[in-house]
Amino acid sequence: MSDATFYLTLGKVIIAAAWADGEVAHDEMNCLKDLLFRLPGLTGREWAMLEMYSEAPVGAAERERLVKQLQNELRSSSDKSLALQSLDDLVLADGIVTEEENVIVDEIKTQIESANVGVFGQLGRVVKNSIQRREVALSAAPNREEHFEDFIKNKVYYEVQRRLELDKTSFNIDEDRLRKLCLAGGLMARIAHVDLEVSDDEYKAIANSLIDEWGISTEEAVFVTEVAVSEIGPDMDYYRLAREFFTSTDREERAKFLNILFSIANADGFVSNEETEEIRAIANSLRLTHRQFIDAKKTIPKDQRAT
Template identity: 50%
Template sequence: MAQRELILALAKVIIAAAWADNELTPAESNSMKDLLFRLPESHSSGNRRLNSQEWAMLEMYMDSPVGAAERAQLITELQAALHTPEDKELVMQTLDNLVRADGVITAEEQAVVTEIQSALDEVDVGFFGQLSRLLQGPMQRRTEAVSRAANREQYFEEFVRNKVYYGVRRKLDQEHIELELPDETLRRLSSIGGLMARVAQVDGKVTDEEFAEMVHILQDTMDVTHEQALFISQVAVSEVSHELDFLRLTRELAAVITPEEGDRLLRTLFLVAVADGFVSNEESEEIFNIGYSLNLTHRQFIQAKLTIPADKRTA
């Protein structure tokens, strides 16, 4: 019987293979989710579907590219989870399904999948030896690569709770950057940056004026350097989309924000909205929804809105 650890380890390697060309299109992502959804029933794993936490773990890998070092790390985990010929057959069949999922596969993806399947036809040890060569180079470099790989799973809780902070931590690790800020400050900067990015993206794009205002606000109100504010703003814009639910942006902040801080935050969000010259009805509605998620009052929202001149906002 396939163990749950095998299902998850295989799913992560499948996602890593899909990232071989450093791109995961919406169509590929949808095909991937369908394949992963059916994965438990393709083997004698009790037909138990992946639970919400397991799906969140996999979505974390679909969220951003999986590099060679991290792929090598995932391969090692899959190696540890393989125990029986039945496990091997599950891997082979799933990789075949991956190739046929949407009828389109890049040369890089095909190289990864073909090498895996060819090696599996031989012996398990050969499989991992050849795959490590494909993904990382000579075997002696593989161990070094695995030890260097930044494991995104150490920030899994942050991915679920505060996606901007998750993105900040990942980027700091990957690029070996030190912001020299207390973790509490970094979390708050991430939360506020994420909410500003959410407002700026209401119309589908972030203007230069809106981005500059985000940087200015963080630098001015949070007592950080221009470089620190710029870094947080860049990550916030890249991590936040209109599809990201409010809960993931407001959960931590809602638990600690005071009424006075709430007033300042709402005014801040209106400053971002008006940065391009006018606060649209959609932007105003977005700020209202953010305030509601933070348990702020309608009166606080109105007072913040009135700080913007009438000719620069909707009524």
Template identity: 45%
Template sequence: MADKNLILTLAKVIVAVAWVDGEISTEEMSSLKDLIFRLANIGVEHGNPINGEEWARLEMYIEAPVGVAERTRLVEQLQASLQSEADRALAIVALENLVQADGVVTDAETDATTDIKQALESVKLGGLTRLRQLVGHAVHHRTAAVAQAPNREDFFEDYVKNKVYYAVRQHLQETGQQVSLSEADLRKLSLAGGLMARVAHTDQQVTPAEMQIMINALQANWGIDALSAELVAEVAAAEISRDLDYYRMTREFFNYTTEPERQQFLTVLFAVAAADGQVDAAEREGIRRIARSLQLRQSAFIHAQSQFDSD
């Protein structure tokens, strides 16, 4: 039977192929997830289901485009995972099912699938030949260009604990853009951006006025340049519509800040909430929950709120 390592690696390769055009349509995403769930059921049927962390690692690939270098790394991992002809057949059928799922097969999908199928078919299975191939793969490929390929899973802890920072870092890596911040400060400001975006998104949208307040606050309170502030704010606003872990964000922000910083940050949150001219009840309660999670006293909350009370 196919082991879980094969299933997980195959799922990641399938996601990488889905991203080959640089985007995944709604129909493609639906087909992709359906195919992944069917693969996951193989593990369930054999008493070895995919656990929460493994699903989260898959989500890392689903949420953002996979480039050629990273796809190549995943394909080589898939090659190394093959143990039988049944494994190879499973992988090839899964690839074919993916590209045919939405009824439209692009040239890029055809080229990528053909290359991957050839790579899988080149693997010699069985006995001493397979052992030699696996040893040769480990010695050769880990010293080749593939060893330098991006691996988003190296940043899994950031993906879980500080998703805005993870997304900012991915953007910087992909674009080559530089920011004049230490890693620790970028982590802290990403958390701040995520919490500000949470308040702004109380009504299920982040308005231009709220976005500008976020950018201004990052500059005024932490002295970063306009470009870096815009990047953090834009990424935070984009990520907040996804399933950001609010409790992890507040806990991590607490760890990165002093009490005076946290007290001042309440004023920032109220400024974001008041961007449209007033702070409504839902925004106020959201800030109150953040204050509690940051272990701030009620008096600190009242002081920050008083600066935005309507006459």
């Protein structure tokens, strides 16, 4: 096991502890990020995994799985000291500690302190480690990391599935089709966010496009739209969304989709320069020609667009 693996698991446990009372306030999240930033050697991909844990509550079962994983990865007294100190720093981070947070942090610290990091303890773990990892992986505890690729490549789909699982419900839509319409919803939401505010008209336009183009129900369209608008902000890197949409569509679908993007931009009655350039960038990512971009742009009357 590398040090990076230990630091990554420690970061997950710190986040899980922060979710002890079921919520993390904005100031608390900033303090949490400062604390996580002190962990050395984490890659961009590993930071994305920590972000996945920080964006939604970590329940008791998932937290227990992470703590057990951390116990298995402790290799020295210095590892143990760092883990304990990090939890203490978390408690002191924002100066506000709930009783529930104290209880959970104390429980985690007790489990860390009980880990045997002596020579014989480490030898025992070498023999049992692969078995323990498999037991942890196969346990009934939630493991959002199973959906990490979706979190990276199709965040709207990831969040739609997460919320459906929480509600113990599902859509009557096959997986490939749902993935595609979530990608489309994300790109439409990206255009709606260009002016930093999504209007009711833009919201309705996204939902109506999902209904008209993908044939889903009003309830399903509203649900996907709400997720897309909440998850895809103006600073979101749309490149991954565009790349995934490219691989799941043909050229005709992509060209038609440009028309839809312009209709979203025009939902409030006018397409700004900023919105036009954002659509141009998406068109380039979808490997569409300049002519196709111009044709889509011309679907909007001249008096309803900036250029």
